[in-house]
Amino acid sequence: MLKEFKKFALKGNMIDLAIGIIIGGAFSGIVNSLVKDIIMPVLSILTNKIDFTNLFIALDGKKYATLEAAKSAETATINYGLFITGVIDFIIMAFVVFLLVQWMNKLRKSENTIVVPTTKKCPHCISDIHIDATKCPYCTGDIV
Known part of the structure; x- marks a missing residue:
């Protein structure tokens, strides 16, 4: 079993997969930064800074001004605004x-x-033939 695991672990596919995961994690950081630091500020200007984070439903039936106020009161909430943001x-x-x-x-x-x-057309039968051919294999015509 140990030999099989060693054979599996040292295959190029597993190493390629590990490298892909590492690069994917770094790429994810770049994309997250692009969205959070560049695109979202521009969108907030275009949408008049709409904030969905305080859109929620308190399950105890009371009204709270913010999500933080509901959380500090230890109330269960349905945070649909955070879902919309996500x-x-x-x-x-x-x-x-x-x-x-x-x-x-x-x-x-x-x-x-x-x-x-790598190919050319035979002038006689218009078949594709090898670029170095001097005789067509299909019509046996001489190729100049």
Whole structure:
């Protein structure tokens, strides 16, 4: 069993997975900072600083001015405002990650733009043949 675990642990897949998790954690910090420190302040200006954090329902039936007041009274609350904030944060983060992935894909495509052709068309039968061919394997025509 120990040999099997050692074989599994030293496979490239597990090491790649560990590296991916570490980089994913660092990437998560970058995306969180982007959303919290750059995008959300701009959105707060556009939305007149709407704050959802104090939207809640106190389950004891009393009215509290803030969520903190309800918590200090040790009242059970349904914090739907915090849920709305979480959903908005998720949507913004998902959109930012989408944009970053799109950007990375464009960078990856630009690296692979140099394509060396490996085939050419036979002038007789218009079949794809190897670039170095001097005779077409399909119609046996001579290729100049």
